């Protein structure tokens with residue numbers, strides 16, 4: 182299911198039910214009420230990389246936003262990306278998801294899927310899920326209905342509003358509900374949830390689509406300390422089953438979840454290593470941590 186199909190489905194549903202998605206519509210101006218749809222597919226990770234970028238360049242009106250960026254992520258890895266404002270973190274995610282086309286470089290999903298040969302809508306079907314900063318859920322629907330909707334989208338079964346999950350799908354729904362810490366809230370309207378709970382719900386909606394790689398942009402911004410802690414637990418649960426790329430500024434959160442941290446600056450990797458290693462790096466202190 183492509184984002185375009187998802188959008189048309191979401192629009193049909195909204196029209197039928199008089200619903201309006203809440204939150205932003207940063208995903209390329211599409212109006213679908215939740216983050217991009219992904220469909221599971223075969224991704225060849227036999228070479229130990231689920232994502233591979235090499236010498237990627239993008240300039241906007243002559244300004245080099247991405248300037249020789251190379252990095253790779255292992256299957257099941259939870260990679261944190263940090264860096265000062267304007268370092269190119271969002272642009273990097275835009276390139277991976279096909280929203281921005283680089284001027285030069287290599288971008289592979291697994292060892293066989295050349296993402297630069299695919300359009301944004303196609304990339305979304307390959308198993309790459311992206312979560313934007315603000316939660317975007319159908320506030321008028323219950324937690325369960327939001328997840329059901331994401332499942333319906335994934336399973337290409339959107340004939341009407343009368344989709345009913347089968348036994349296996351109900352098991353999957355139950356599993357995701359537990360994973361995202363919303364077991365006690367399934368019948369609540371999404372609009373009644375706290376900010377953190379909405380974020381988890383949207384992550385759950387992505388999980389219903391079984392992504393191989395999740396790109397998460399500042400997931401704990403605006404969360405309480407307790408929500409942040411629970412989000413850390415959630416990500417640690419997801420690690421291994423999924424690969425995660427997390428852009429975040431909250432260093433305490435990063436310390437809880439990270440193994441390897443990549444520091445971006447001026448559109449390229451400035452440093453990479455454990456959080457302790459990058460925090461001790463003079464160049465990182467100068468451009469980011471020492472601010």
Ligand SMILES: Nc1ncnc2c1ncn2[C@@H]1O[C@H](COP(=O)(O)OP(=O)(O)OP(=O)(O)O)[C@@H](O)[C@H]1O
Nearest residue numbers: 241242244246264265266267268269270271272273
């Ligand atoms: N479409 C665009 N047109 C022109 N300049 C752009 C465009 N997109 C990004 N830029 C510029 O490219 C640079 C990198 O931006 P980007 O948003 O990727 O940085 P970032 O690391 O995500 O920053 P932040 O932490 O503030 O979100 C910035 O200087 C930004 O102004």
